Amino acid sequence: MKNAAPNSFYSHQYFRRTADISATANQYAAKLQLCFQRGPPVYALAPAVHAHMIASGFIPRGHILNRLIDFYCKSSNFNYAKRLFDEIPQPDVVARTTLIAAYSASGKPKMAREIFDKTPLRIRDTVCYNSMITCYSHNNDGHAAIRLFNEMRQKGFRPDNFTYTSVLGALALVADHERHCQQLHCAVVKSGAASITSVVNALISLYVKCALSPFSSSSSLMASARELFDEMLEKDELSWTTIITGYVKNEDLDAAREVFDGMDEKLVVAWNAMISGYVQKGMVFAVFEMFRKMHSLGIKHDDFTYTNVLSACADAELFLHGKQVHAYILRTEAKPARDFMISVNNALITLYWKCGKIDQARSIFDSICTKDLISWNAILSAYVSAGRIHEARSIFDQMSEKNMLSWTVMISGLAQHGLGEEALKFFNKMKSSGLEPCDYAFSGAITSCAVLAALEQGRQLHAQLIRLGFDSSLSAGNALITMYSRCGVLDAARNVFLTMPCLDSVSWNAMIAAFGQHGHGAEALEHFEYMLEEQILPDRITFLTVLSACSHAGLVEEGQNYFNSMEKVYGITPGEDHYARLIDLLCRAGKLMEAKNVTQTMPFQPGAPIWEALLAGCRLHGDMDLGVYAAEQLFEMIPQHDGTYILLANMFASAGRWGEVAMVRKFMRDRGVKKEPGCSWLEVENKVHVFLVDDTVHPEVQAVYSYLKELVLKLRKLGYVPDTKYVLHDMESEQKEHALSTHSEKLAVVYGLLKLPRGATIRIFKNLRICGDCHNAIKFMSKAEAREIIVRDGKRFHHFKDGECSCGNYW
């Protein structure tokens, strides 16, 4: 808050003391002038001054009325200002310019233009043109601003300092090349404006903006900017901060710091610029150092300083530091000032939720008197990030104004919590509400397609993305890698990965996970090594994907080595999820005792994921005793989870111990645990077809059953023998074979064979893990029908071709 007024200004005392029923026009003018000098908060006093005028029967006209209108505009009482304006029979150019500026500030260039066009040419002046040019520039329409500048000169108006400064700002919006800078630089010199400080400042900021463009060399343009700065005859506050922020934006903090250190009187703005540079680079301790130095030098922190420091704490999840800063603010700032610090409160909401304190974030939110859109979006993100979707929805519904971010937060939040259909509904609603989705919104929608395995829809989104020019977006690219991979098109995922202009750890993690899920362990590990070569540091997720990849491909030793290197080489302490994957890795290789040892030597008590991995390993290798032990632990921890019962029953069934199988099933019944029914689906002609186990719902299911019957006879001739140990019920063997033939994945594959054109790959998705007999049968189908069949089950992908599966029967 610039020039914050003393507190007494918030009461009407100031006016009451000087109030005089016979105040003259000159006295009112003086009073308003005084308010104007005291800074922005005092604009809010317009109603008080106006009330006094009304009470004393004074009718404001001319200059005084204009100033009153200006004050109403600036204290966001715009509607009232407009009413006063409309009552003037023939408003002069000053009144009109005031309104143009107000429309400009509230992002309504069309309304501003309307006032401007209705202003007769004979009363127009340079200031009026300046306002309109600035309005275009503020609303990102550089070309319109430049057109108006040319028009103004054509009509004989002389540009002044303000004009040049504004127009340079507008030119910066459209210029992105070194050549532009040089041309404009020449034009400024020719116009004779090159000695005006504000014009040179604008020129410097033009060089800075062009330096940020990917088409030009940052260092040479910044060198030119610096030359302009060094040669300036009269530098003002803005000259210093423009060059400092220029360096900060171009990520040259050392150069910024050098200029900063050379300032005699360092302004708050300059401090804030430096701090924001350190925040963006994640240099938290440099941020704190600057914050403390300001304090010890007696330079007052303002709301920009606070928001910067708080966001540094939020990014680094330094909860205690953030809390201390919060306490410091409450101690230091006078109470009335707090209402003006909405940005600080918004930053506090973010601090608290990023540190996992959702309810504290909520109480900050509730304490804000006049919440803005950022407050609402911040609390929305808080609930979404915590998976509290219900509360998030209720916040979303309460919002009177929503912008792109509000929608995007909802879309990506729903997608990340597996609510793909809902997310896509929001994406479509957003479009129909007239908002153009940004690349983040797209990445949420694409993630939903990954969740739903909706390949066609995902492809369409990809096409739209390219049309809108978002194809170089990092977040959209990362989402596409995952989407194509999870829809079974590994090649497309790799193509996206290869054509992305830059990659971050998320991109690498997504690609490594894709190779891993498709059983390409070697490529996954190869990409991990490439990632290191590219100097991208692996994170917790990287190791989860690497360990999974090793597990899926049976690379036990490699996996163990990577696990051991986590802490030693990369300083990442393995969490429970990492241990669960290590155990999974060991179990699959039959090293059950080693896996059990890990559970005993781990630095924490084993939880459900650990026992689940162990139980799955015991089922695979028939270790009944250890399996039962693991299951008992799981019954204690998550008694309602159906997976435990199924794994245990499967384990007994494959050993032919039907008594125990029946017992497990009785347990399930007694405890009211329901098995999630098997369900498979595939896309045919852009429509999703779902098959349940023993399906009777799909309209064409009879044709599927009869073709399946035919097919099984054919497969038997090739050597297929139904493996009835995968049927959990104890029944006659013929019945068992029938039960096998109703599995949803078989139905879906057969539907694909019937409906998809010859040679087209069949892509099936299943909610649970694929059953052993189906796995075997589909191998035979791929040979008999000469088809590539890809099945994504609950854990991974199986590529069937020529009677073989990419998983090597190892899943």
Place this chain on the structure above:
DNA sequence: CTAGGGTTAG
């Protein structure tokens, strides 16, 4: 009445 610098939401 008009210009140019620093902040917060994924």
